[in-house]
Amino acid sequence: MNALDQTVNPVEPFLRTDRMPHIWCPGCGIGTTVNSFARALIESKVDLDTLALVSGIGCTGRVAGYVKLDSFHTTHGRAIPFATGLKMANPKLSVVVYSGDGDLAAIGGNHLIHAARRNIDLKVICVNNLIYAMTGGQSAPTTPGHATTSTNPYGTFEPAFNLPHLLDAAGAVYVARWTTFHVRQLARAMSEAFAKRGFSFIEVISPCPTLYQRRNKMGDGLDTMKYYKDKSKVKHGAPTSEVGLTLNGEIVVGKFVDRDRPDYQSMMRAQYVESLGERYIEAPETECVCD
Amino acid sequence: MKADPHGVLTGTHFIDGDHACCEGALAAGARFAAGYPITPSTEVVERFAARVPTVGGTFIQMEDELAASITLQGAVWGGAKAFTVTSGPGFSLMMEHIGYAAMTETPCVFVDVQRGGPSTGLPTLPAQADMMQARWGSHGDYEIIALCPNSPQECFDLTIKAFNLAEEFRVPVMFMMDEVVGHMTEKVVIPPAEQIEVVPRKHTHKSIQDYLPYGTNGDMVPEMAHAGEGYKFHVTGLTHDERGYPNMTPQMQDKLVKRLQNKIRTAADRICIFEQDRLESAEVVVVSYGITSRVAQRAIDLARDRGLRVGKLRLITAWPFPAKKIAELASQVKAFVVPELNLGQMVREVERAVAGLAKTVAVSHAGGGVHSPDEILNTIVEASR
Numbered sequence: 021m022n023a024l025d026q027t028v029n030p031v032e033p034f035l036r037t038d039r040m041p042h043i044w045c046p047g048c049g050i051g052t053t054v055n056s057f058a059r060a061l062i063e064s065k066v067d068l069d070t071l072a073l074v075s076g077i078g079c080t081g082r083v084a085g086y087v088k089l090d091s092f093h094t095t096h097g098r099a100i101p102f103a104t105g106l107k108m109a110n111p112k113l114s115v116v117v118y119s120g121d122g123d124l125a126a127i128g129g130n131h132l133i134h135a136a137r138r139n140i141d142l143k144v145i146c147v148n149n150l151i152y153a154m155t156g157g158q159s160a161p162t163t164p165g166h167a168t169t170s171t172n173p174y175g176t177f178e179p180a181f182n183l184p185h186l187l188d189a190a191g192a193v194y195v196a197r198w199t200t201f202h203v204r205q206l207a208r209a210m211s212e213a214f215a216k217r218g219f220s221f222i223e224v225i226s227p228c229p230t231l232y233q234r235r236n237k238m239g240d241g242l243d244t245m246k247y248y249k250d251k252s253k254v255k256h257g258a259p260t261s262e263v264g265l266t267l268n269g270e271i272v273v274g275k276f277v278d279r280d281r282p283d284y285q286s287m288m289r290a291q292y293v294e295s296l297g298e299r300y301i302e303a304p305e306t307e308c309v310c311d
Numbered sequence: 312m313k314a315d316p317h318g319v320l321t322g323t324h325f326i327d328g329d330h331a332c333c334e335g336a337l338a339a340g341a342r343f344a345a346g347y348p349i350t351p352s353t354e355v356v357e358r359f360a361a362r363v364p365t366v367g368g369t370f371i372q373m374e375d376e377l378a379a380s381i382t383l384q385g386a387v388w389g390g391a392k393a394f395t396v397t398s399g400p401g402f403s404l405m406m407e408h409i410g411y412a413a414m415t416e417t418p419c420v421f422v423d424v425q426r427g428g429p430s431t432g433l434p435t436l437p438a439q440a441d442m443m444q445a446r447w448g449s450h451g452d453y454e455i456i457a458l459c460p461n462s463p464q465e466c467f468d469l470t471i472k473a474f475n476l477a478e479e480f481r482v483p484v485m486f487m488m489d490e491v492v493g494h495m496t497e498k499v500v501i502p503p504a505e506q507i508e509v510v511p512r513k514h515t516h517k518s519i520q521d522y523l524p525y526g527t528n529g530d531m532v533p534e535m536a537h538a539g540e541g542y543k544f545h546v547t548g549l550t551h552d553e554r555g556y557p558n559m560t561p562q563m564q565d566k567l568v569k570r571l572q573n574k575i576r577t578a579a580d581r582i583c584i585f586e587q588d589r590l591e592s593a594e595v596v597v598v599s600y601g602i603t604s605r606v607a608q609r610a611i612d613l614a615r616d617r618g619l620r621v622g623k624l625r626l627i628t629a630w631p632f633p634a635k636k637i638a639e640l641a642s643q644v645k646a647f648v649v650p651e652l653n654l655g656q657m658v659r660e661v662e663r664a665v666a667g668l669a670k671t672v673a674v675s676h677a678g679g680g681v682h683s684p685d686e687i688l689n690t691i692v693e694a695s696r
Binding site: 068105288 | 317340342343345363364365366367368369371374375377379381382383384385386387388389390391393407408411478511512514537538539540541542543544545546547548549556557
């Protein structure tokens, strides 16, 4: 397929078109990220038969239902441990975790940092719309201070997580942040993550015009694109401690971390070979559990 | 199919129930476990962690039980037979994922080595107080299968059975041990691999075009595909249609949830296993399971020595519950005596099945130890009057 062919939407073959229309609101950024994801798949020529996508719960959690891949819509916060089991049982799979900020960083926050620490070979795409959108716009651990949400009607006062800093500290080998304005850069970052072995984390700042922008008088989806365009600053290699987000403030984007360290399964294999020698039988070299 | 000899430690062993459970899992073909340490169950995964790299499999210690109980399901969809092991507090944390396994029809085994509760309770001491939680702990309507071993030998034999049932029905199976059975050391005979029957995954043979992930052919158990085989299927915990696509209508809910129930309910007679002795002539039937069944055996023997006509019904499958068997007996006997290490759980099921046709008497014990045979004996004597 020619990605430049204008008569066919090049992302269509990656989607379950029989499930359209999708549930996302007008102006929502999640669909835009899926478009970049499909373009990254085209660009990086990933074998779609051995690519699995795992989501948790929430608006971004619905991505699993729209991509034409082996796709798993799991429980709230547990996409990463599910993906871990999938990858362990079949190391040939390329496993993508595609979920939201509430799912990954709040209820699933413990799994997020531990999977990064272990350096499980997962590509994590975190669509960060700064709130819980599916349930009606409640505060998330990513909501910037002073923003109004349905559960902080007088403004939030909790400090927010700076996700790139958290993932950098936890040991991810690749950490980048883009917004839904940066569709090409985002697709490139996804391609780079596919080429990397280990725990990759891409944060995508994305609008929720229905519940975040509206409540905070930030305009509609288009106004948010203008905001992303005007206030984003590309700083590759920026110290992650300095990329925290503020309400209406600058958004530092770029590739912050790109390093190499052995992934979980390589370390496991090396340890067993050292300790067990020939007694070690690599999984899953034994017979299939099927007839 | 026969067991993979790699996993079968054929021979006569002197091991405890936790270790025997691990050997049963390996013999059944389990090549993946995700765990989180918790007394009195940890020995199962400690042994698995030591054994599995030499048989071609993986153990991963997760950050909590929430993770362990879903990591194992990822592994199942990746093609492995998988399980997790826990005790009370961890079992409570796993409930959501038991529901996910039931809804997505992920064949897997949850081992619960029961200890005293509620909450942290008695970490090192026995109870049988998770029996209702095993059946009803996750939200919504669903069915599971639960087995109750009463010896290390059964911890081996019935763990294989648990995996086989999980595969046959694509259902999470609860393996309900207790602290005493888990830590009791006895002779365990592990037969040669060719004598161990294991149920293979119900994997689809359909073409990618023809495959419907949740389509059924009369037996109500859909065929499964694994990730990475080209099927590009979708799995969700939402109410879904035969394609696996979300379909949140009352009609689909009715169809799906009833099938999930009926695939077990209609096979209940075949699934239910129990041990029976002298039920034909019995006036009093002692219904027990797990470690309590061994104390009950002593009480039954003592009562028979006194000339009482006592029958034994030992539940090996707790769920589905053998209600039909109890109902048949109810019209023939005076009373059912139900000792268990809780303040009244399975006794309620007995009572329900008896439907007022005979007396049902609990011999309850809050846990932390086992009954004395005399407590059960006295109740038998009382009930036979």
